[in-house]
Amino acid sequence: MTHAAELPAWAAILTSLFLLLGAALTLIGSLGLLRLESFYDRIHAPTLGTTLGIGSVLIASMLFFSVLQTRPVVHEVLITVFMVVTTPITLMLLARAALYRDRREGSEEVPHPSPLPPSRSMPKSNSIIPP
């Protein structure tokens, strides 16, 4: 930790605050993954760590390196943008896959698919196809 000796006090306090906030939020999200009852409850918990948890740690890293090198260091924004874009996609894919599997097994816990609206049902055969 010798490289941080010339860090001013306000930067050290802010970096520590954001680090602890991010780590604690990630821990809360993972505890939710461990403790919640069903899969559809559990899929909500780790998003706390993937958005606000890693976001706080990235803010701490940006602040630390910007103050230490006396120039703006913003390449951490890459990870932030990537996480914010990809986390909803992956978890929605996973939730739909789990729903499909549960419905295929005939599970009673998930709602059944809604029936097709009447306009999309098969048309009367005598109006389109000639006999």
Next chain:
Amino acid sequence: MSVALLSGSILLAQVFLSLAMACAAFRILCGPRAQDRVLALDTLYVNAATLLLVFGIRTGSTLYFEAALVIALLGFVATAALAKFLMRGEVIE
């Protein structure tokens, strides 16, 4: 004083993130179904990326940043492919 504060909070953050990774690893080992394991693997990827960023602050080198970026990229691809596998039974059809 700032060095002591920073090293203490970095140590505490590393302990928190290790506990979070342990929770995700436990869910991988005894998740009841396959989708629980995939979700826990995704969480483990993100926690590992966060822990690497904390390592980067601790050592003061930006080398760990690239590793965290690669882990985030691989986690997205792996989770998307595994979700496809759970739904269809194969990844590329």
